């Protein structure tokens with residue numbers, strides 16, 4: 038009897054020291070390689086964390102303001118659908134991120150210029166800048182241990198900074214999750230690049246990644262197995278969830294002009310103390326749980342999370358979580374929310390959510406007019422969470438239930454925070470959201 042107890046206690050102890058969260062991160066064998074990567078990632082996150090978040094939001098606000106002042110004030114107030122016809126006119130870069138590169142006819146000769154264009158919390162992301170160009174020529178994904186040269190999987194495990202381009206349009210069906218290493222840009226400009234029908238993209242304990250101008254859709258779970266994650270290491274992975282892009286313990290991430298739809302889990306999840314993230318100019322459709330920032334109510338390490346969502350279009354057949362936040366600081370500005378079925382922005386565990394100049398068009402369902410949703414907390418608790426709405430356009434009965442200490446907010450705005458134009462400009466600012474059809478040697 039005694040011996041049995043001792044064995045049970047030992048077993049329990051052994052089981053309890055296996056770090057469960059790593060298993061959730063699909064790392065089957067948590068070896069020295071992953072331990073080192075986790076430590077480096079934590080140090081990077083601490084470095085990237087901005088203790089003065091409003092300094093960064095001000096910077097982006099100034100840019101939007103500058104941009105709008107230079108334009109005629111052709112404000113579109115119609116809202117029944119986006120009502121956008123196919124645009125055939127001269128290059129029209131409507132927002133400050135796009136203005137930085139899109140109308141330059143020579144964009145394809147200086148692709149790295151893109152890395153200078155990111156604003157918001159991810160503004161230090163340079164991706165594969167100053168690295169070599171790696172052109173993907175092969176859409177296959179057959180060898181996970183020794184990826185074939187010319188494939189995307191071979192490109193993303195290379196050492197050092199790499200700027201990854203595609204020889205032509207292609208559909209890449211990933212056999213298992215794509216483990217992207219640090220200092221990479223995946224640049225799909227110039228071709229219709231789809232990552233679809235297979236596993237998704239995993240950014241795990243990495244720093245400095247840009248994902249640009251690709252379509253990511255119909256991502257499925259995959260069973261795991263031995264997968265190479267760098268030139269010098271491979272390891273056993275458990276099953277992946279079927280997220281489009283999973284950001285796990287990673288910093289300095291910029292996702293721009295990506296079209297995403299219909300994945301088995303989230304479209305974009307950021308968890309495990311990821312920070313310094315900008316998601317901009319993306320187009321999302323056909324999905325239930327769109328974005329999850331912070332996976333667990335007990336994961337207070339996500340206090341460090343700082344995310345900017347700007348100029349995105351949350352479109353047809355979306356249901357909820359755009360995003361759903363925990364703990365961190367979320368700046369949600371100039372996005373077009375044309376569809377949701379349950380709610381748009383939600384969360385638990387006192388996240389800070391600054392919503393500015395968005396357009397929210399509520400669905401017909403009279404029980405789903407509220408933009409916001411708090412979970413697992415009574416009003417007496419969440420009334421202290423800072424969730425604010427400035428210059429948002431509310432249509433079709435949409436409403437945002439604000440909370441938190443307004444004086445705190447005002448003390449932020451005093452720090453040189455120029456108010457940008459209201460949400461009535463959003464349709465123009467987000468007109469080209471999603472993957473673009475760029476042609477080389479022409480403005481995009």
Ligand SMILES: *[C@@H]1O[C@H](CO)[C@@H](O)[C@H](O)[C@H]1NC(C)=O
Nearest residue numbers: 140141142143144146478480
């Ligand atoms: C693009 O490159 C061509 C050839 O180098 C040059 O003649 C042209 O002026 C460039 N255009 C711009 C807008 O810089």
Ligand SMILES: *[C@@H]1O[C@H](CO)[C@@H](O)[C@H](O)[C@H]1NC(C)=O
Nearest residue numbers: 196197198218219220244245
């Ligand atoms: C990424 O680039 C930075 C800056 O050059 C460098 O310090 C860092 O070690 C690189 N990371 C990896 C994993 O190569």
Ligand SMILES: *[C@@H]1O[C@H](CO)[C@@H](O)[C@H](O)[C@H]1NC(C)=O
Nearest residue numbers: 407415416436437438439440
């Ligand atoms: C916000 O929610 C609280 C609690 O449900 C409610 O009392 C209050 O009236 C709501 N405010 C708005 C503006 O809807």
